[in-house]
Amino acid sequence: MRVNRISRARRHAALGVSVVALAAGVTTGAGPAAAQPKAAAAAAAECSSAYKIEQKLSSGTTWSMCWRYDGKAGLVLEDISYQPKGEAAPIKVLNSARLGQIHVPYDDGSVEYDDLTGFGFAQGLMNLDPGECPGGTIKKVKVPDSWDPDQPDVSGLCTTTRSRGHAYRMQGDSANKVYQAQGKDLLVYSVNQVGWYEYMTEWRFQDDGTITMNLGATGSLSYYDYDAGDGRGWPIGKGPRAQATSHSHNAFWRLDFALDGSSKNRVEQYDSTVTAAAPGQQAPSTKTTRTPVTKELAGDAKSYRWWRVVSAVGKNKDWHPRSYEIVPGPSTKYPGRSFTKHDVYFTEYNECEQFASNNPGNCGAGAGKSVDKWVNGQTLTHPVVWMNVGFHHIARDEDQQPMPVHWQGFSIAPRDVTAMNPLTPAELAGQNGQWTPGS
Numbered sequence: 159m160r161v162n163r164i165s166r167a168r169r170h171a172a173l174g175v176s177v178v179a180l181a182a183g184v185t186t187g188a189g190p191a192a193a194q195p196k197a198a199a200a201a202a203a204e205c206s207s208a209y210k211i212e213q214k215l216s217s218g219t220t221w222s223m224c225w226r227y228d229g230k231a232g233l234v235l236e237d238i239s240y241q242p243k244g245e246a247a248p249i250k251v252l253n254s255a256r257l258g259q260i261h262v263p264y265d266d267g268s269v270e271y272d273d274l275t276g277f278g279f280a281q282g283l284m285n286l287d288p289g290e291c292p293g294g295t296i297k298k299v300k301v302p303d304s305w306d307p308d309q310p311d312v313s314g315l316c317t318t319t320r321s322r323g324h325a326y327r328m329q330g331d332s333a334n335k336v337y338q339a340q341g342k343d344l345l346v347y348s349v350n351q352v353g354w355y356e357y358m359t360e361w362r363f364q365d366d367g368t369i370t371m372n373l374g375a376t377g378s379l380s381y382y383d384y385d386a387g388d389g390r391g392w393p394i395g396k397g398p399r400a401q402a403t404s405h406s407h408n409a410f411w412r413l414d415f416a417l418d419g420s421s422k423n424r425v426e427q428y429d430s431t432v433t434a435a436a437p438g439q440q441a442p443s444t445k446t447t448r449t450p451v452t453k454e455l456a457g458d459a460k461s462y463r464w465w466r467v468v469s470a471v472g473k474n475k476d477w478h479p480r481s482y483e484i485v486p487g488p489s490t491k492y493p494g495r496s497f498t499k500h501d502v503y504f505t506e507y508n509e510c511e512q513f514a515s516n517n518p519g520n521c522g523a524g525a526g527k528s529v530d531k532w533v534n535g536q537t538l539t540h541p542v543v544w545m546n547v548g549f550h551h552i553a554r555d556e557d558q559q560p561m562p563v564h565w566q567g568f569s570i571a572p573r574d575v576t577a578m579n580p581l582t583p584a585e586l587a588g589q590n591g592q593w594t595p596g597s
């Protein structure tokens with residue numbers, strides 16, 4: 159099935175030549191997301207300007223990072239730093255952030271794919287039309303092991319900015335005084351074709367320090383899979399014909415944190431339990447407990463549970479250790495494979511552990527080829543976070559044609575990275591802790 163899809167992708171790559179030429183004028187222009195030489199942010203990433211992404215958003219927050227393009231993982235973002243307006247220097251967040259796998263098993267048990275390591279995800283990088291990077295810059299990407307060796311360069315990386323609506327709103331002490339701000343995000347994205355599908359890999363860097371990573375699935379349903387006569391598909395043509403086989407998209411992200419520049423982060427898990435109101439008590443009570451995650455862990459998301467990665471070296475101006483909280487998105491956890499049975503894996507950094515399944519590296523005898531096998535009791539001194547977000551795709555009539563983008567992903571949100579809201583207006587800067595009205 160996917161053999162056919164890849165040959166289709168090859169044809170697309172050949173057709174892409176004229177698009178490269180058309181986009182050339184755009185790629186050389188200095189869009190808003192182009193590198194801004196600015197002394198204040200000089201401590202950031204070490205890479206040449208062509209591989210640097212630096213954006214000062216209108217609210218005063220600067221994000222900076224380096225990008226590179228891997229022959230299997232596709233887009234890789236490195237040395238990611240965040241500098242809100244009140245901080246004198248960039249605060250490093252991540253060494254590296256990228257996809258860790260896209261696993262696609264079909265419901266009829268006929269086949270499953272590891273798109274990153276087995277089906278040329280990276281080689282399917284698509285040329286972007288200038289219109290799909292509004293207000294931004296499209297960078298040229300050299301694709302390793304390109305299907306068309308004569309055309310390894312693809313205009314395939316968009317950096318731009320987007321509004322996200324209210325960042326906050328607060329009524330002041332008179333009716334005509336409203337504190338409000340409209341949030342701005344830096345967006346970094348690319349599109350990779352794998353057979354009939356086109357995957358959008360989107361990174362959203364918010365001016366409040368949140369990073370949201372999303373995988374969007376669009377393109378077209380697989381032409382060769384309209385054959386489910388076994389009750390495992392959904393009719394999408396006239397009457398009962400053309401049953402598109404249902405399947406899952408299990409997306410993994412790999413995050414290598416470096417809070418305040420150090421990889422020696424700690425991991426903590428928080429759980430809360432709610433107890434019914436005791437006699438004489440007005441309401442139920444809730445107790446939250448913190449569990450240090452000192453050894454490798456395969457974690458399961460559930461209600462009232464969350465994790466955070468805590469800096470070993472850095473504190474904010476309130477003397478609280480800086481951390482980033484993991485905010486899971488909706489997920490349908492696929493129980494069919496050992497590596498998809500858990501929502502998050504914390505593993506000790508190992509150079510050869512690169513992909514959540516079908517890992518090509520040789521990690522030694524008995525090490526295993528998937529992330530679940532790497533959770534084997536090691537003490538965490540340099541934790542790597544693997545997040546698994548699943549989507550069970552039962553096609554619908556609306557999936558033709560093209561298929562609307564379906565998003566799956568999650569966020570990491572700052573927790574005590576700054577002493578206050580990083581977007582706090584100057585007039586409210588004194589309202590930290592138990593402030594006194596009128597101060």
Ligand SMILES: [Cu+2]
Pocket residue numbers: 375405407551
């Ligand atoms: Cu699908």
